[in-house]
Amino acid sequence: MQLYLPIADLPVNVFLVLAMGAAVGFVSGMFGIGGGFLMTPLLIFIGITPAVAVASVTSHIAASSFSGALSYWRRRAIDPALASVLLCGGVTGTALGVWTFTQLRALGQLDLMIALSYVVLLGTVGSLMFSEGLRALMRTRRGALPPRRSHNWIHGLPLKMRFKRSKIYLSVIPVVVVGIMIGFIGAIMGIGGGFILVPIMIYLLRVPTSTVIGTSMVLTLVTMLFATMLHAVTNHLVDAVLALILMVGGVTGAQFGVRAGQKIRGEQLRLLLGLLILSVGIRFAIELVIRPEDLFTIRELGVSG
Amino acid sequence: MRRAALAFLLVLLLGSAARAERLIVSVSNHRVTVTPNYSGEELVLFGSVEKDTTTPADRTTYDLVVTVMGPRADMVTRRKERTFGIWINTDYRQFLQVPSYLALFANRPFETITSPEIARRQQIGLNNVLLTQRVSGDFADVVPNDAFRSAFIRLRTQRGLYREDGSAVTFLTPTLFRTGIPLPAEVPIGTYEVEIKLFANGAFIAKTETAFEIVKVGFEQFVATTARQNGLLYGLVTAAMALMTGWMASIVFRKD
Numbered sequence: 001m002q003l004y005l006p007i008a009d010l011p012v013n014v015f016l017v018l019a020m021g022a023a024v025g026f027v028s029g030m031f032g033i034g035g036g037f038l039m040t041p042l043l044i045f046i047g048i049t050p051a052v053a054v055a056s057v058t059s060h061i062a063a064s065s066f067s068g069a070l071s072y073w074r075r076r077a078i079d080p081a082l083a084s085v086l087l088c089g090g091v092t093g094t095a096l097g098v099w100t101f102t103q104l105r106a107l108g109q110l111d112l113m114i115a116l117s118y119v120v121l122l123g124t125v126g127s128l129m130f131s132e133g134l135r136a137l138m139r140t141r142r143g144a145l146p147p148r149r150s151h152n153w154i155h156g157l158p159l160k161m162r163f164k165r166s167k168i169y170l171s172v173i174p175v176v177v178v179g180i181m182i183g184f185i186g187a188i189m190g191i192g193g194g195f196i197l198v199p200i201m202i203y204l205l206r207v208p209t210s211t212v213i214g215t216s217m218v219l220t221l222v223t224m225l226f227a228t229m230l231h232a233v234t235n236h237l238v239d240a241v242l243a244l245i246l247m248v249g250g251v252t253g254a255q256f257g258v259r260a261g262q263k264i265r266g267e268q269l270r271l272l273l274g275l276l277i278l279s280v281g282i283r284f285a286i287e288l289v290i291r292p293e294d295l296f297t298i299r300e301l302g303v304s305g
Numbered sequence: 306m307r308r309a310a311l312a313f314l315l316v317l318l319l320g321s322a323a324r325a326e327r328l329i330v331s332v333s334n335h336r337v338t339v340t341p342n343y344s345g346e347e348l349v350l351f352g353s354v355e356k357d358t359t360t361p362a363d364r365t366t367y368d369l370v371v372t373v374m375g376p377r378a379d380m381v382t383r384r385k386e387r388t389f390g391i392w393i394n395t396d397y398r399q400f401l402q403v404p405s406y407l408a409l410f411a412n413r414p415f416e417t418i419t420s421p422e423i424a425r426r427q428q429i430g431l432n433n434v435l436l437t438q439r440v441s442g443d444f445a446d447v448v449p450n451d452a453f454r455s456a457f458i459r460l461r462t463q464r465g466l467y468r469e470d471g472s473a474v475t476f477l478t479p480t481l482f483r484t485g486i487p488l489p490a491e492v493p494i495g496t497y498e499v500e501i502k503l504f505a506n507g508a509f510i511a512k513t514e515t516a517f518e519i520v521k522v523g524f525e526q527f528v529a530t531t532a533r534q535n536g537l538l539y540g541l542v543t544a545a546m547a548l549m550t551g552w553m554a555s556i557v558f559r560k561d
Contacts, residue, residue, distance in 0.1 A: 004343045006521065006528040010491045011344045047491070059547045066551030071558075112393050225544050232540025236532045240543050247547060251554030288391040295385045296456035297394070 007239035008052045014245060016046070021060065021249025028064050028250070029257025030264075031213075031273045033194035033220075036061050037122065037280055039246070040190055048242070054190035055231035056239045056246070061192045062224040063247035064254050065217045071258055072214030079165040079211045083218040085172050089179020090223045096180070097187025098230055104188075115284050117189055122281030125196055126274050132203075133271030140267065166211045174205060183223050192220040195277055199270075209266055325360035326367075328513040329353055330501050337488065337519045345490040348517065351483040354503060368411065368418045368504040369474050370429050371484055375406025375466075376495030382457045398453040399439040405493035406466050407434065410473035410484045419507045427502060427509055431458055431469045465489035494519050 002011045020042050028035035036057050043053035072078050104113055159172050178200055182193040197216045201207040207215070232238045261269060330352030337346060354367055379401055383394040411418060415430035428434045432449035436457070440447070447454055461467035466489060474484040486499075496518045503511040521529055532539045 002342055002344050004339060004341050004525060006525040007532055009494065011342075059543050062544065063547035063551040063554075066548055067554040068551075070552065070555040225547070228544050228547065229537075229540040232532070232543060233536040236536055236539075238532065238540065238543055240528060240532070240539070240546065243543060244546060244550070247550040251551055252558075255554060255558035288393075290392075291387070292385055292392055294456075294460070295392075296453070296460060297383050297385075298457060298460050299381045299383070 003241070003245075005048075005239050005242050007056075007237065008048050008242060010047060012046065012048075012242070017242065017245045018249040020046075021246040022253035023249075025064050025250035025253025026257040026260070027253075027276070028061075028194075029068055029254030030261035031195070031198070031257075031269065033192065033198065033216075033273070035064065035250075036186075036191035037118070037189075037195065037277070041280070041283070043242075048239075052237050052239055052242075055228075055237035056243045057190065058224045058227040058231060059238060059240075059243040060246035060250050062221055062228055063243075064250040065192065065194075065221040065224065067251040068254050068258060069214060069217040069221055071255070072217060075214075076165070077211055078214035078218060079163050079207075081161070082163045082166055082175065082207065082211070083215045085161070085175045086179040086182075086215070086219045087222055089176035089181075090183040090219050091226060093180035093183025093185075094187045094223050094226050094230075095183075097184040098227075100184070101188050114189055115288055117185075118284040119281055119288065121185070121189075121196065122277050123285065125199060126276075126278030126281050129199055129270050129274030130278055131274075133267050133269075133274050136267035137271060140265075163207075166207050166215075168206060168208070170205060178205070179219065182219065186223055187227060192224055194220050195273065213261075325357050326503060326505075326511045327355040327357070328501055328503055328511050329355055330499075330513055330515055332486070332499065332515060332517050335517045337492075337517065338522045339492070339494065339519060339525060340522060341525065343490070345492070346488045348486040348488065349483060350486055350499065350501075350515075351481075352501065353482070354480040354511075356480070364505050365479055366505070367476070367480070368413065369476075369482055370415070370418065370427075370502045370504070371408075371410040371474060371486075372428070372434075372500040372502070373406065373408040373410075373486055374404040374498045374500075375493045376404075376497075377402040378405045378493075379403075380457070382453050382460075384453070384456070398457075400457060401437045401439055401444065403436050405495075406488075406497065407431070407461070408467070408486060409434070409469040410486075411471050412474040412476060412482070414471035415469070419504050419509065423507070423509055429502070431467065464491070466491075466493075488519070492519055494521060 001014045003014045004011045020039070024035040024039045024042070027033070027038060039057045039060060040050075040053050043057065044050050048056075069078065160169055161172050162169050178197070182197050185191070185196065186193040194216050197219065198212055201212045201216060202209065228238060264272075330350060333349040333351075337348065350371060379399065380403060381397050381399050383397040385392045386395040388395065409415070409429070409431060411429075415424065418424070419427070419429065424430060425433050435446050436454060437444055437446055438453070449455070458467055465487070468487075474482055476482045496516060499515045499517070501513050501515070502509060520526070
């Protein structure tokens with residue numbers, strides 16, 4: 001069934017978009033990530049312009065993470081105190097990121113910057129996760145005990161605060177810094193940032209796995225809602241019809257994803273996610289290195305009159 | 306003085322009399338509406354060549370060139386080059402106010418219709434259509450085989466937005482003609498100008514113009530205008546929609 005998208009100015013197959021939303025939703029529910037780094041390239045692949053894709057995906061991620069966050073909330077798997085401290089940084093970071101985005105666009109080469117940051121970020125995070133997951137898996141195979149959680153330099157910082165639900169006693173400084181970083185990266189790359197946030201929270205902040213996904217979803221939800229508003233007000237590029245189809249598919253997929261994620265063991269989950277992130281990173285790297293099929297590209301600067 | 310004016314008038318009259326043919330054309334639909342299930346359409350342009358008493362009797366065969374131009378826009382063509390092992394955009398050209406849709410149709414191959422000189426002046430064929438570029442501060446069109454220009458035309462043609470067809474116009478009788486105007490699915494919204502030029506024995510003899518518009522209607526129109534005019538409200542509604550969808554899904558799928 002074909003449907004004409006009013007902002008993207010293009011007819012799409014509703015079932016195809018619905019299926020894409022569901023698939024990405026499943027992955028996002030399972031790993032507690034927004035899924036923007038998967039959805040945006042997929043939309044571009046079916047012919048939607050990158051600008052509209054990025055802008056519309058933000059609202060899709062918001063819907064997906066809201067339904068996810070609600071189910072985590074019912075399971076008491078969200079740390080409200082930790083989430084609010086993260087958000088202080090996240091909102092600042094998003095505003096900063098949007099400002100940088102505008103500056104970069106004025107300089108040109110924004111596309112290259114985005115592609116390079118995808119390669120670097122996804123490549124690093126993906127391979128780290130993959131190797132860590134692999135090691136953890138080997139350990140459990142051999143029946144060895146996981147290494148004791150050691151305190152690192154981060155736990156020596158001042159301004160400590162007790163996060164009751166996560167059962168950790170941590171300085172607010174690294175939490176705010178992480179929030180700023182995620183908001184900044186998210187605004188520039190058009191992603192939720194959950195896939196970076198989750199490992200940082202696990203490995204650096206030592207947040208227990210029971211609250212990490214739900215809490216990261218709260219941050220994703222708020223930054224993406226903020227980004228949706230910003231895109232709608234400044235660029236008028238949010239396609240509500242496209243977003244709605246993606247949302248319906250996304251939230252449905254996410255519900256099943258959440259359940260699937262709880263059945264799989266933590267290290268296996270990390271291994272899978274690592275593999276997925278790594279492959280998207282490699283995909284971008286290949287695009288940069290291999291001689292493109294067509295050396296020329298056209299970009300419309302807006303129809304006048 | 307009066308005699309001179311009279312002579313001038315006479316020359317003017319004779320001049321217009323020399324152009325004895327008149328073109329009468331119409332498109333099948335002057336208002337194409339883009340609805341939710343729009344996926345491309347084909348318009349039909351038909352018309353006839355009207356002769357009058359001053360038409361030379363030996364003039365029986367005509368050639369016709371139809372040019373359809375969509376709303377104009379600025380576009381940038383970029384070229385990738387290998388730098389430090391990766392392919393990045395290095396050079397670019399800006400095309401100023403070029404048609405977003407451009408189609409040229411004729412009853413026989415463009416180069417056989419008229420001389421290269423007239424073809425250039427009348428912009429017959431994609432190679433002769435004026436595509437203004439900004440070349441280091443200057444505004445000019447370049448030679449047809451310029452790398453950026455040909456890449457631009459090639460990419461637009463691939464998307465079905467630029468096309469030329471030397472056999473699309475058919476003469477049903479020596480003076481009655483028709484041609485189809487295919488509109489792709491991702492058609493630019495706006496006003497389309499149609500120019501019809503008549504040639505006989507290689508000489509340009511008459512020209513007429515018509516137009517049609519492509520508009521969004523109903524819900525599409527409403528969404529598009531709201532997004533443009535009330536960005537804040539639109540953003541709020543979209544954000545609320547996202548929250549509603551997420552909330553409803555979590556209720557629908559609630560297990561416990």
